[in-house]
Amino acid sequence: MSLSDDHKAALAKGRSEARTVRAYLDALATKKPRGTANPATLKQRLERLTEQIETEQNSLKRLQLIQQRFDVEDKLKAVDDSVDYEALQAAFVAAAASYSERKGISYSAWREAGVAPDVLKTAGIRRTRRT
Numbered sequence: 001m002s003l004s005d006d007h008k009a010a011l012a013k014g015r016s017e018a019r020t021v022r023a024y025l026d027a028l029a030t031k032k033p034r035g036t037a038n039p040a041t042l043k044q045r046l047e048r049l050t051e052q053i054e055t056e057q058n059s060l061k062r063l064q065l066i067q068q069r070f071d072v073e074d075k076l077k078a079v080d081d082s083v084d085y086e087a088l089q090a091a092f093v094a095a096a097a098s099y100s101e102r103k104g105i106s107y108s109a110w111r112e113a114g115v116a117p118d119v120l121k122t123a124g125i126r127r128t129r130r131t
Helices: 005-030 039-055 059-078 085-103 107-112 117-123
Strands: none
Touching: 005 085, 039 059, 085 117, 107 117
């Protein structure tokens, strides 16, 4: 049995919305909590540690500074500035209401998944009572 063009378009729209919602939720899950150092701060700290390591006379303290440098280098690698949260959020806002209605996703479920109330409001997902 062959699918109609309308049915194919609806399936494609559903897949696209699902990708958009998944990308936004994944970004929320990996977004760093407030207070996480930004790359510039980490680079400055790395420079200070490198200078301290070069001048430190106490071998044990030097060892600790080396470990701190490794830790800061790891944090710097983990900081991800390449994710455009605003673009992901805008795409989510455009797709969320339709996706939510089609899949029966409640406001409370979105909130528990980490989506902010203002984003849901902008997306047109209204607060509802849980039954």
